[in-house]
Each structure stands twice: as structure tokens, then as C-alpha cells.
Amino acid sequence: MTVTFRDLIAGVAAVGLLAASQATYAQDKTIKIGALFPMSGPGSYFGAQDKQGVELALEQLNKAGVNGYKFVVQYEDSSCAPLPATQAAKRLIEQFKPDVIIGEECSDATLAVMPIVEQSKVPLLNAGSSSIKVTEPGNPWTFRIMPNEVMQGVNLAENAYKRMNARNAVLLFENTNAGIGNAQVFKENFTRLGGKVLAEIGFGRDVNDFTAIATRIAGLGKIDVIPTYTLEGQGLKITQALAQAGITKGGGGDAIQIGTIWLPFGFEQKAGKAALGYIRIVQFDPTDTRDVVKDFITTFKAKYNADPTHLNAHAYDQIMLIADVVKRGGKDPQSIRDGLAATKSYSGVTGSVEFDKTNQNTKMDTVHYMETKPDMSWTSLKWN
Amino acid sequence: MTTTIVLQQAINGVVFGSLYVLVALGLTLIYGVLVQINFAHADFVTLGAFAAYFFMHLIGAGYILSIGVAFLVGGALGWLINASIFTPLRRRGNELLPLIATIGVSVMMQNLMLTWFGPIPYAFETQYSSQVIRFAGIFVSWQNIIIIAVSSVTIALLYAFMKFTFLGKALRAVSQDRETAGLMGINPNYLIMLTFVIASALAGMAGAMLAPVLVLTPFAGTSVIVKAFAIVIIGGFGNVEGTILAGLIVGLIESYTTQFLDPGLIDIVVFALLLLMLAIKPTGLIAERREENV
Numbered sequence: 001m002t003v004t005f006r007d008l009i010a011g012v013a014a015v016g017l018l019a020a021s022q023a024t025y026a027q028d029k030t031i032k033i034g035a036l037f038p039m040s041g042p043g044s045y046f047g048a049q050d051k052q053g054v055e056l057a058l059e060q061l062n063k064a065g066v067n068g069y070k071f072v073v074q075y076e077d078s079s080c081a082p083l084p085a086t087q088a089a090k091r092l093i094e095q096f097k098p099d100v101i102i103g104e105e106c107s108d109a110t111l112a113v114m115p116i117v118e119q120s121k122v123p124l125l126n127a128g129s130s131s132i133k134v135t136e137p138g139n140p141w142t143f144r145i146m147p148n149e150v151m152q153g154v155n156l157a158e159n160a161y162k163r164m165n166a167r168n169a170v171l172l173f174e175n176t177n178a179g180i181g182n183a184q185v186f187k188e189n190f191t192r193l194g195g196k197v198l199a200e201i202g203f204g205r206d207v208n209d210f211t212a213i214a215t216r217i218a219g220l221g222k223i224d225v226i227p228t229y230t231l232e233g234q235g236l237k238i239t240q241a242l243a244q245a246g247i248t249k250g251g252g253g254d255a256i257q258i259g260t261i262w263l264p265f266g267f268e269q270k271a272g273k274a275a276l277g278y279i280r281i282v283q284f285d286p287t288d289t290r291d292v293v294k295d296f297i298t299t300f301k302a303k304y305n306a307d308p309t310h311l312n313a314h315a316y317d318q319i320m321l322i323a324d325v326v327k328r329g330g331k332d333p334q335s336i337r338d339g340l341a342a343t344k345s346y347s348g349v350t351g352s353v354e355f356d357k358t359n360q361n362t363k364m365d366t367v368h369y370m371e372t373k374p375d376m377s378w379t380s381l382k383w384n
Numbered sequence: 385m386t387t388t389i390v391l392q393q394a395i396n397g398v399v400f401g402s403l404y405v406l407v408a409l410g411l412t413l414i415y416g417v418l419v420q421i422n423f424a425h426a427d428f429v430t431l432g433a434f435a436a437y438f439f440m441h442l443i444g445a446g447y448i449l450s451i452g453v454a455f456l457v458g459g460a461l462g463w464l465i466n467a468s469i470f471t472p473l474r475r476r477g478n479e480l481l482p483l484i485a486t487i488g489v490s491v492m493m494q495n496l497m498l499t500w501f502g503p504i505p506y507a508f509e510t511q512y513s514s515q516v517i518r519f520a521g522i523f524v525s526w527q528n529i530i531i532i533a534v535s536s537v538t539i540a541l542l543y544a545f546m547k548f549t550f551l552g553k554a555l556r557a558v559s560q561d562r563e564t565a566g567l568m569g570i571n572p573n574y575l576i577m578l579t580f581v582i583a584s585a586l587a588g589m590a591g592a593m594l595a596p597v598l599v600l601t602p603f604a605g606t607s608v609i610v611k612a613f614a615i616v617i618i619g620g621f622g623n624v625e626g627t628i629l630a631g632l633i634v635g636l637i638e639s640y641t642t643q644f645l646d647p648g649l650i651d652i653v654v655f656a657l658l659l660l661m662l663a664i665k666p667t668g669l670i671a672e673r674r675e676e677n678v
Contacts, residue, residue: 039503041603044498045504175648204647209396212642216389
């Protein structure tokens, strides 16, 4: 084999380029963020929308960096379930070695991951799990910016009883930690105020036929509110079945469905007229006039040609809050954990963030109420 | 407990039972002829649902026509996958290979659909979903009436095909004893292909009718397939009449479990029935005649 001068030059150039890239990599300071999102299964709409929010935040942050740091994200599919979530978390920690992890959305998955991040001493910033167990007792390495099931449930029960004058309720919930927990908190507080719960109906995520459930509810007598705790897909079918059975306003009945932060914007359009009168908590209010919200909506629309959902918003907030911690000196898992714990009145697009001793965000301005109008648009109720 | 509610739950049970029957019939046909479980069957259901959805929303066609399109898409895909994957593997003489291949096809189809259609649930609304007939406290949507009507006609046609046509009789002959049927001049390979096409077409059609009822995502079919397997076993593996009967029974069990017990107990009741059937009558409600391969 003969080696020509051209081959030699090419070889030297290749080695030079490789060395240069290694040197550049070594000089670049990066904050590695692991993202545990459900990318498959019934919760995969969470992951798809979370990723959009994350990518928008990265695009903005990495233009100039923060304190000389750039941000890189590695996504892992945690499937909204404990086993795949723990496997994904272990993969992230062993291979990617993140400085901080964001996710999961589903409480069962988050609860399964928490011991792993605690053992590895990597902070976990959660924005979508409502189970009280995430922060009580919680652990020093897990933080939550979303209002937990107690914060949402107490508020929802009080508003149902006092503002909506509801006295009879039927609870619909998926049989998960979050579903059962949210329903129980509502029940305790609604009955404490004097309301009555006529039935508690739990179901698995594999249930398809909600007509049978709607038929059962139709036989329960006068119902004022139906607190519903499900993922978007089953939520759609429940709303339609309740309307078909003539129970809710959308079907000519009197009952009003109420719910928590589980459903994204766009739910009403998919559910159609059946969703009329649905009142639910959302984590993001697009009518909020703060600059941070207006800028987020503008840039999101420019990038994706769509209106942002609360999932886009809280994923964006997670990255931006990490960037804020880096700005305050965070550079590795321990300092980022300490920085998160020291957060005071951070203003994100979903609301403010300030953690208590259990690492739960204490701010209630992340709880927004909206009501579905007859044209399937919605109105912000400004109840908080 | 009023008679109205009992009757309403019976209607609900028949509607969902009809859908289960359509899904389970494809499984039982393939098992009957090939003695093979098709783990990709759920994904044919899902693809049929998406075919109907896009036919309606991109072309603006009516729902009834889209059911026909899903039937054709399912059948065409069944032919393609059987010809390109299962038939070559079957020729190697190892019965395990096509079985494992059905798992591979399932995973591949799910991920392809995830890439093409994304993970966010689709709202498959038809003009019939919100049109509800109310009479004496009973309600039934036109969508559900269509499900019962189309399922009944399809099941009757399939039954007539199997009982009264030459091809149907040949299929049953292959199902009972493939080697002897071959000696009688029946081409088993042709009939295996026909079985796959019919089963996949039924799955596609079931998808189009399930889509407005269940949550349409790339994983939609998997939510009904486990029940469909249970129905096939309860009915008698490979037996069409048994599958129809078992499908309707499971649909009714689901409705009445929801009403009188708890929807969270549906799977426990259905699979308890499955175990009971395996213990008392392992051949299912109606046993399929089959010669042992010795």
C-alpha cells in the first residue's frame, strides 16, 4: 500500500480536527440535564409537549450561555410507569451522569425514581406529579414546582362548595397514586365543608368503555360536580360519555365536571360540546400579563406555530429555573440542589417558585382556573 | 335498581362486546388455521383506526365509507406482512419463528405509528358520536347503533362464508387437518394467505369502529387485545361461534361489573372467568374439532 502526500495531509488534518474538537469540548462548561419524560404509552402526550418547552428554553439559553455554561439535555423514555422510569433513571445516571434531572410527569413514576436520585445525590426537579408523597416525606434531592394534590384538592373543594354552591359530588379517578390521592383530598375537604360524595369510581388505565360508568352515575340522582382525575385520553371519553348520558351541561344535564392540572389546552376542542362548562385547574394562564408570560407565548408561537399548553410551560420553567440556579453559582449536583433549596420568589411562566422545607413550591399563583365556554374556547376564572 | 339501568347496561355491554368480537374473530381465524397466535393483531386494529381517521379528515369522506377503507387497508397490510415476513419464515419449518416474528412486527408497527402519528391522543369524532337517541330513560348514540349494525352484518357474512362457500369449507378443512386438506387438492398456502387477509381486514374494520369509542393513540389496539385473547380462549380457540358468544358475554360482564361492583374489578372478573373456563372446560365454550398433529 502506498501513502500519498494527499493522504498524509488528510490524516494530519483529521487528527488536528479531532484534537481541536476535544479541546473545545474540554473548554466548554456544560450543565448536563437528564429528562425523564413519558415518550410512549398513554402518557406520551406529556413527553411530546414537555420536550417542546425544554427545546425552546435551551435555544434561548444556549445563545449566550449562563455564567459561561451551556445546557445539554438527554431525554429518556420513562413511560409514565414505575419500572421503565427506574430503568431510565439508572441509565441516565450511569451513562449520562447528569448534574440535575427533570421529570417525571406521573406520580407513580416519580415516586419510583426518587430513591435512585437520592442515592446518587442528583437533584430531581419535578413539575408534573401531584401525589403528596413526592414531598411528604419526600427527600432532600427532590423538588416540585407544581402545586401538590393537597394544595389543588383543598382549593378545588372549597371553590366547588363555596363558589359553585355544589353539595353533591361523584368522584372519578384512575387507580394510581395521583388519581386516588387527589380524589381523597377532595372528598375529605368537600365533606368537611358539608358536601356529600355520592360515589367514588376508580378505574384502570386500560378501561375503554365509559358509557357503563356514565350509566351508573346517571342512576345516582342529583349531582352538582364530578371531580375527574385522568389522563387526557380517558378524560375525553369520560366527558363525552357523561354528556351522552345527559348528566353534564354538555349533554343537557346540570352537573359540572371539575378537575386538576392533568389536562392540556386543546382538550375542549377534542371533547367537543360535551366539555361545555368544564371547570379545571391549569398550571399556566396565557392571559397572564407578566412580560415573562408574554415573551414565552410569542417565542413559542414563533417556533412551533401553536399556542403553548401548561405542559410546554412547566417544562420551560424547569429549565429556566435550573438556569437561574446556575446564574446563582450552581455548577454540579450538590450546588444545584442547594441553589434550588435557596430559591426565593423565582418568577416563571407558570407562576412563582419558593420551596418549603419539604422542597414543595409553596406559591399558589401556579393554580389557575378556567371554564369551557359554549364555543369551546375557555375563560380564565381568576379565582386565585 | 331500576329495569332501565339494567337494560341500559345490557345495551352498553352488547356494543362493546360486538367490538371485542370483531377483534377476537381475526385472532381465532388465524389460530384456527395456523395454530399460531398473532401478537401483531392489535396493531392492525390501530392502523385501521388511523386509516379511517385520516380518510375522513384529509379527504373529507363519510364515516361509513371510512370503515370500508379501514377494512381494505387492514386486508392489504395483512397480505403484505404475511407475504413478506410470515410466509418465508414458515417455509423454514420452524413454527416458533413466525410466532416470534409477530412480536417483532407488533413492536415495529407501534413505533412506526408513533413516529408518523405522534403520541398525543387524536379525537376521532364522527357526526354520529354526539347524536343520541333517548327513549324511556334509555340512551344510545347513533355511533353505537352503527357499531352493532355493522358488527352484526359482518359477523353474519363471515359465518355464511365459513359455512356455505367452497373457500370457507376449505378453510375449515385446513383448520381441522392441514395435511389431509392438502391431499384433497386444497392449497394450504393460499388459504393461509386468505386467512391473514380476512383476519387483518376484520381488525382494520374493528379499529375504525373502536376509534371513536376508545382513545386513539399508536397504542390504542393494545388496550383491547388482552381482552380479545381472553375471549378467544373462553370461546374455544379457533371456534367462530364460541368467539362470538364469549365476546358478547365479556362485554356484558364489563357493563354489569361497572354497575354492581366496581370498574376497577373488571379485569379480575373477566380473567377469573378465563381461569374458571380453563379449569372446568379447557376447550372453551364451543370446542373446535381438530386432528392432532402426530
